Amino acid sequence: xxxxxxxxxxxxxxxxxxxxxxxxxxxxxxxxxxxxxxxxxxxxxxxxxxxxxxxxxxxxxxxxxxxxxxxxxxxxxxxxxxxxxxxxxxxxxxxxxxxxxxxxxxxxxxxxxxxxxxxxxxxxxxxxxxxxxxxx
Numbered sequence: 001x002x003x004x005x006x007x008x009x010x011x012x013x014x015x016x017x018x019x020x021x022x023x024x025x026x027x028x029x030x031x032x033x034x035x036x037x038x039x040x041x042x043x044x045x046x047x048x049x050x051x052x053x054x055x056x057x058x059x060x061x062x063x064x065x066x067x068x069x070x071x072x073x074x075x076x077x078x079x080x081x082x083x084x085x086x087x088x089x090x091x092x093x094x095x096x097x098x099x100x101x102x103x104x105x106x107x108x109x110x111x112x113x114x115x116x117x118x119x120x121x122x123x124x125x126x127x128x129x130x131x132x133x134x135x136x
Contacts, residue, residue: 011129012048012062012083015109019127021080022112029120032065034084035113036124040067045085046074065110065122082110082122088130106130 032042042065049061063079067086088104108128114121 011107011131012081012109015083015107015127015129016060016062016081019081019109022082023115024078026082026112026115026120027063027076027078029115029118031119032082033119033121034065034067034110034123035121039121042084042122043067043069044074044076045070046072047077047079064107083107084110084124092130104130105133 032044034040034042045064045066047061048064060081061077061079063076063082064085065082066084084107086106086108088106092104092106106128107130109125110122111125112120113123
């Protein structure tokens with residue numbers, strides 16, 4: 001997918017390597033909710049697929065969610081891991097990145113906390129990484 005960058009995939013691979021996969025069937029859920037204090041709706045941004053010569057972990061689909069909808073809609077597919085994509089907060093950036101107005105993105109692994117037939121409740125794992133978005 002063109003909007004899911006390889007830099008992003010490399011960071012995600014470091015964070016899910018060796019971690020348990022999410023239960024199957026989550027791709028059939030209609031609504032995803034982030035549970036951090038007050039519940040917040042998550043928006044499906046796309047699937048990062050593990051293929052190609054740059055992917056270190058092949059054949060693993062990773063769902064990427066955001067706090068804002070993305071204009072290009074993609075179809076949900078089965079996935080093994082889920083991540084939240086968001087802009088870095090100033091405290092997550094180096095002084096160099098801040099003074100040079102670099103666009104730093106953070107990906108944080110999500111964990112399943114609960115689900116029912118139509119909703120999946122996800123929490124932050126605390127396992128996160130960042131990369132510089134060179135397309136901005």
